[in-house]
Amino acid sequence: MNQACRVAVVVGALVGAVLAAVPARAQNLLPNPGFELGNSLFASDYSFSGGGNCCEGQYTVRNNGDTFNGAFVNPPPSSAGSELMMVCNGSTLPNVRVWYATIAVEPGRTYNLNARGCTAVAGGPAILQWQIDGVLIGSSVALPTATRVWVDVPSTWTAPAGVTSAVVALRNLNTSTFPNDFYVDDLSMVVVCRADFDGDGFVDFFDFAAFTECFAGGPCPPGTNADFDGDGFVDFFDFDAFVAAFEAGC
Numbered sequence: 001m002n003q004a005c006r007v008a009v010v011v012g013a014l015v016g017a018v019l020a021a022v023p024a025r026a027q028n029l030l031p032n033p034g035f036e037l038g039n040s041l042f043a044s045d046y047s048f049s050g051g052g053n054c055c056e057g058q059y060t061v062r063n064n065g066d067t068f069n070g071a072f073v074n075p076p077p078s079s080a081g082s083e084l085m086m087v088c089n090g091s092t093l094p095n096v097r098v099w100y101a102t103i104a105v106e107p108g109r110t111y112n113l114n115a116r117g118c119t120a121v122a123g124g125p126a127i128l129q130w131q132i133d134g135v136l137i138g139s140s141v142a143l144p145t146a147t148r149v150w151v152d153v154p155s156t157w158t159a160p161a162g163v164t165s166a167v168v169a170l171r172n173l174n175t176s177t178f179p180n181d182f183y184v185d186d187l188s189m190v191v192v193c194r195a196d197f198d199g200d201g202f203v204d205f206f207d208f209a210a211f212t213e214c215f216a217g218g219p220c221p222p223g224t225n226a227d228f229d230g231d232g233f234v235d236f237f238d239f240d241a242f243v244a245a246f247e248a249g250c
């Protein structure tokens with residue numbers, strides 16, 4: 001692209017940005033992510049109990065743990081407004097999915113995953129990790145040994161070329177009998193929106209301004225840099241890549 005064309009693209013993108021700020025806060029792709037719809041819209045290799053807990057590898061969905069198993073300590077809500085959560089007596093079997101669902105994805109897109117986990121019986125604890133299409137991704141997170149403390153279990157994944165759906169799952173890697181019991185809530189999977197360069201949840205002129213300033217050697221928003229295409233050099237290809245992402249929106 002010659003300089004005149006680049007200028008035309010930039011001006012065009014700016015006009016578009018001024019006309020419409022596009023919300024970039026991607027929707028959560030996971031169904032029933034906070035379990036508020038009960039035991040529905042997901043699958044598990046654990047067995048469901050609507051009553052008490054007889055054995056390892058069993059779960060329920062409710063707002064407390066002690067009616068499931070008298071040894072479980074009830075946690076505070078995982079987040080504001082949360083009523084229900086997944087209550088798990090950790091399985092002792094390997095390669096067992098606590099939670100899973102098949103999710104439509106877009107090849108080449110990067111997704112951020114997160115769950116909240118909390119220990120149900122002091123000790124252990126459970127070690128949670130995301131798995132996609134049978135492969136563990138990112139790092140595992142050991143839950144606190146103490147009860148009543150919720151922590152994040154994050155990961156990031158990019159859909160390979162040709163992949164349009166994925167079996168997204170959460171695993172517990174601690175298969176010791178006692179104690180490896182836990183609560184899970186607030187699952188999320190959202191598209192990473194790189195055009196939202198300033199990270200405020202919208203793709204608009206301010207992102208263009210923030211990238212331009214960063215590209216010109218000024219300050220960059222936290223977690224960003226001007227090497228937008230990641231090839232190790234800051235040059236006009238990065239500007240073109242940003243303009244393309246900006247025009248594509250999220």
Ligand SMILES: [Ca+2]
Pocket residue numbers: 034035036078082083084085185186
């Ligand atoms: Ca919930």
Ligand SMILES: [Ca+2]
Pocket residue numbers: 195196197198199200201202203204206207
């Ligand atoms: Ca923004």
Ligand SMILES: [Ca+2]
Pocket residue numbers: 226227228229230231232233234235237238
């Ligand atoms: Ca570059």
